[in-house]
Amino acid sequence: MLIRSEKIERFLRHHRWDDAKTEKINSDASNRKYTRLFKKQNTSILMDSDPTTNESIENFIYFTNQLRKQKFSAPKIYGQDICNGLLLLEDLGSDSFANILKSKPHLENHIYQEAINQLIEIRKNKIPHLTRKYDLKILLQEAVLFSEWYLSPLRASYESSHLLKILRVSLQETLKQDTTLVLRDYHAENLMWLPDRRNNRRVGLLDYQDALAGNPAYDIASLLKDARREVPKKLQEELIKYFLKKTNLDHAVFSRDYSILSAQRNLKIIGIFSRLSIRDNKSGYLDLIPRVWKNLQDDLKHPSLNELSEFIKSNSPQPTLENLGKLFKA
Structure with a gap:
């Protein structure tokens, strides 16, 4: 062999x-x-x-x-x-959004708008017929990683079933909208800037093998609530406004779904980063959890997430240096 x-x-x-x-x-x-x-x-x-x-x-x-x-x-x-x-x-080069913005920060607004344009174009196309649905079961399975790998190692007092009950109600609302192809890891590390190409081909794509058919708000949240880099709040708001103008989606419904799915995603990411440290000995991911926690707190301001917000306040230890140290040693 x-x-x-x-x-x-x-x-x-x-x-x-x-x-x-x-x-x-x-x-x-x-x-x-x-x-x-x-x-x-x-x-x-x-x-x-x-x-x-x-x-x-x-x-x-x-x-x-x-x-x-x-x-x-x-x-x-x-x-x-x-x-x-x-x-x-094919080699798409080394100019990921994350890399190029370190040396050319003035391009931020432009290339992020190009990324939004690509999502608009993806939404116009048919969803590939073998694409699975981003259904409630998958959404809840992902969110429970927060309980299993962040709350449990910190010995937080909580009921996982209660968290899932709260999330179930919120997430069900997001499943009522028309679906699009959701790439799921649509963020600055996985988007390549290819300025010599034309139209939506200027944004190169990586890491889309887990794509599903789901709510268009998910990839917007992935892009703008990035775990690895701060996207200015003003730019976030401008890009969401631009996306809604181009797609004619209902602003109130989108705002709700965006907050819910961003919260779900951030809970999942905190769980994944904790698991990478505990199970895979990749402790560097713990350094990213405070930013994800900050994004989560921003999500929880939406009135549709009041119950989840109370749960997090009552049951979830903040990612202080002491608590992150416990995850490192777990």
């Missing part, structure tokens, strides 16, 4: 990239690994998604092909080995 490195070498040799120079790319929170390959004047990206520790790459391939058919800038697939979880991909 071939070891992992031998499988990768065979895959690259088959696609004539075995003699390329390599550069490791910082990976996401998953166990996937990425390597940039250099050969003469060309580059490509090797995605190494070991099927023994990751889900199949079939979803990534499916949504890549669907997004490209709809003229969005998902990376071309040059080669694939589904059984071994290997992909050879």
Whole structure:
């Protein structure tokens, strides 16, 4: 049986990239690994998604092909080995929104509006027919990560069933709207700025393999309530106003759904970041929890979330240095 490195070498040799120079790319929170390959004047990206520790790459391939058919800038697939979880991909460069705004902060308003334009265009297209629904079961399963990995390790006194009961009522309201393709991790780390391309192709897409059919407010919240960088409040408000003007969605309904789904997402992220520290020994994610907590507190100001707000106040320890230290040692 071939070891992992031998499988990768065979895959690259088959696609004539075995003699390329390599550069490791910082990976996401998953166990996937990425390597940039250099050969003469060309580059490509090797995605190494070991099927023994990751889900199949079939979803990534499916949504890549669907997004490209709809003229969005998902990376071309040059080669694939589904059984071994290997992909050879187009290199969209290093200019993620997060990276480029460090050196060119004056572009913030412009590129974020381009990201909103892309969501508007995605909404105009048909949802790929194999896309699963972002249903109540999935939304609640995600939110309960907050209980399992943040509240429980901190020995908070709470009833998980009560939290789910509160969320169930709120989340059911968000399921009444027309759905769109929701990419789910639509934020500055996963959006690439490609200014030489035209129209909505100027925004490159990464990390969309878990896409579902759901409420359009979700990806707006993912973009504007970013766990890794602050988006100015004024810009958030302007972009939401712009999105609503372009889509003719009801302002009050959207505002409610946006707050509910952002709260659900932030509860999930706090749970995931806590799990990454406790289970996967990736303690660096704990540093991001205070920003996510701040975003959650902002969400809870909406009157539709009064009951959830009271629950959080009464049962959820704040992410102080002392409490984050407990998660580090758990």
